Amino acid sequence: MIMTNMLMSFCYLDLVTRVEDTSSSISTSQIVEPNNEESFVSDDMSDDFPMSVHSTPKSTATSSPALTIASPTGSESSVREDTSWHYRFDIPWSKMPSSTRQLLDNGKRPSAAQRRDIIRIVASEVLTVCKKPGKKHINEISRKMVLCYPKSFRDEIEGQIVGTGYDSLVKQLISRLDNCRRLQASTAQKRLPESCSPDNVKRVCKDAYGCINSEPVLSPGETKLQKQKQEELVKMFKNKDKDAKKIERLMVETFPSQRRDVLSALKETEDFLKEWPFLCQEAGMRLNFKELTGVQLDASFEESTATKFRRILRYFQFGKTESSSEARTILSKALAGGEETSAAVLMLGAHFKEQQDKMFVNVDDTAIGVDMDTTKLPWTPCIVVCGNSPLTAKMFMVAVDQVIVNEQLPCFTKALEMMFCSYYLHNIDYPVALTATLEFLQRYTFSMHYTLLLR
DSSP states (O other): HHHHHHHHHHHHHHHHTTTTTTSSOOOOBBBOOSSSOOOOOSSOOTTTTTTOOOOOOOOOOOOOOOOOEEEEEGGGGEEEOOGGGGGGGOOGGGGSSSHHHHHTTTTTOOOOOHHHHHHHHHHHHHHHSSSSSHHHHHHHHHHHHHHHHHHHOOEEHHHHHHHSSSSHHHHHHHHHHHHHHTTTOOOOHHHHOTTTGGOOOOOOOOOSSSSSSSSOOGGGGGHHHHHHHHHHHHHHHHTTTOOOOHHHHHHHHHHHHHHHEEEEEEESSHHHHHHHHGGSSSSHHHHHHHHOOOOOOOOHHHHHHHHHHHHHHHHHHHHOOOOHHHHHHHHHHHHHTTOHHHHHHHHHHHHTOOOGGGGGGEEEETTTTTGGGGGGGSOOOEEEEESSSSSTSSSSSEEEEEEEEEEEEEEHHHHHHHHHHHHHHTTTTOOGHHHHHHHHHHIIISSBBOOOOOO
């Protein structure tokens, strides 16, 4: 069991460190179900494939042909797709550097950098043959690579083959192909005619992945009723009403209006939260996150999360990783009784060499939100640590757009959840300085996997 857990942690860490375009910001999105077997992720796609974040309108995935074969008459009706191209695909070994070919011929494993180069070359060659390969294509290509150089590519631990023996190649190729496609997409807002009213303004994004209900439909006849329910929620918040069931019902029913206000981008964060005050609360934010992504942040999730963070710490403690002095200090404090979840997140940041001051801001342990100088906070969601270190602090706050949105959070895990959910709730891109860490948390900790990688 321990070996299985360690392997799971290793696979996710190894996968994230090899995602090529970590410098690009990530966006929240909508899950689109594939409508035919040639979409990149087929029905037999395993849940182990990671995913990324941000929101966009619903679109329909259609497969593009890998290769078309026409009859001698050239009639369009006789054109058909060649879906078996992967059996004839030649791995472009000749395009790889001579040093890499020599290493493979000697049966040695390529370094992380060399392996990434190999993945880039193979992925580029695949896209010249098929603009939208399916998982079955990637599986066969990965299998061929392992057959050619088993000692260099086969997944094994202490001489024992792990899984199919080429799962890691499949995941790396999928990540690379997805990144190539992502660069072609844009999440820019379309400019609409000036005659459009604010209620009709919507941010139109592309390359959607991640959410199951990014832009819920709100019919014109519902607008007045939604407004009444919103006003009732504001009144309940001011009166400190504790009717949890009623609050939950109204929050779920007004979710379309919440998303409309977020995507319109017409209101400042402070004004938006005044109109939707329960989104500042843990329960309200969790409800919004569940409606948007389908992920339930309940007690069982917290237990699972604690187990995953312990695995991460064990990976860094026993794994053969290059650790900086900062990472060693964090690990020693965690082993001496520090908070495990915060230690794991700090270790990830140190491992990815990212700017942790973009995620954590330390203030005095007696600080309160109303008295803070929030102009020094980052614009992206962050955790305000009331103390010298997240490892020892007893109180936390969460800020978005330099506005304190959650105060008096006594548990780091809850602060982390609220910070992460804020990216989705407010439709904010991951900052470049934290992309790898946040994407790792998204894929592994929150178990938000790809359902459609290429469009």
